[in-house]
Amino acid sequence: MAIRRIYETPDPVLRQISKPVETFDADLRTLVEDMFETMYDAPGIGLAAVQVGEPIRLLVIDLQEPEEEGGEPARDPKVFINPEVLWHSESDVPYTEGCLSVPEQYAEVMRPDRIRARWRDVEGNQYEEEIDGLLAVCLQHEMDHLNGVLFIDHLSRLKRDMVLKKLAKWRKENNLKAA
Ligand code: GNR
Ligand code: NI
Numbered sequence: 776m777a778i779r780r781i782y783e784t785p786d787p788v789l790r791q792i793s794k795p796v797e798t799f800d801a802d803l804r805t806l807v808e809d810m811f812e813t814m815y816d817a818p819g820i821g822l823a824a825v826q827v828g829e830p831i832r833l834l835v836i837d838l839q840e841p842e843e844e845g846g847e848p849a850r851d852p853k854v855f856i857n858p859e860v861l862w863h864s865e866s867d868v869p870y871t872e873g874c875l876s877v878p879e880q881y882a883e884v885m886r887p888d889r890i891r892a893r894w895r896d897v898e899g900n901q902y903e904e905e906i907d908g909l910l911a912v913c914l915q916h917e918m919d920h921l922n923g924v925l926f927i928d929h930l931s932r933l934k935r936d937m938v939l940k941k942l943a944k945w946r947k948e949n950n951l952k953a954a
Pocket of ligand 2: 873874875876916920
């Protein structure tokens, strides 16, 4: 297993349209393992393959909060391959989102609160389910990544520019180069 580099905005790889996964092989399983290790290390609750520089339609999610007091965190790893939204509710709800590719920045995004999704797991088995709550928020955020979309793209120009300005300031204060 290996921790991979997470690409950050404005790296052009994040704007690529990810390609469907066609082969469910050992290389895919290794990438999934690396993505979980990278996500837990970050830490984050979701990660799309394109964020580690692999523009394929694969994402991982684990909503479990890291456990306090140093104990082993409870884990609930979920893999979504070639995910599709079959239906979404008409009603949008706000959620304050962040993104490992837009580090340390948070802003409220509106999304449908309920979706019906279809996807495959790492073995190629197909699933179809209705999803709501934080999982729906996170899955839609990750599926945006597969289409080259970041959460800041959902903001007004003014708010997006404010977030990008704060990101530049944060990088400067932490002596980080822009990606
Ligand atoms: O770790 C993450 N937290 C988060 C919080 C609210 C909405 C979406 C997310 S996903 C993000 C990790 C990430 O960047 N995934 O692409
Ligand atoms: Ni993200």
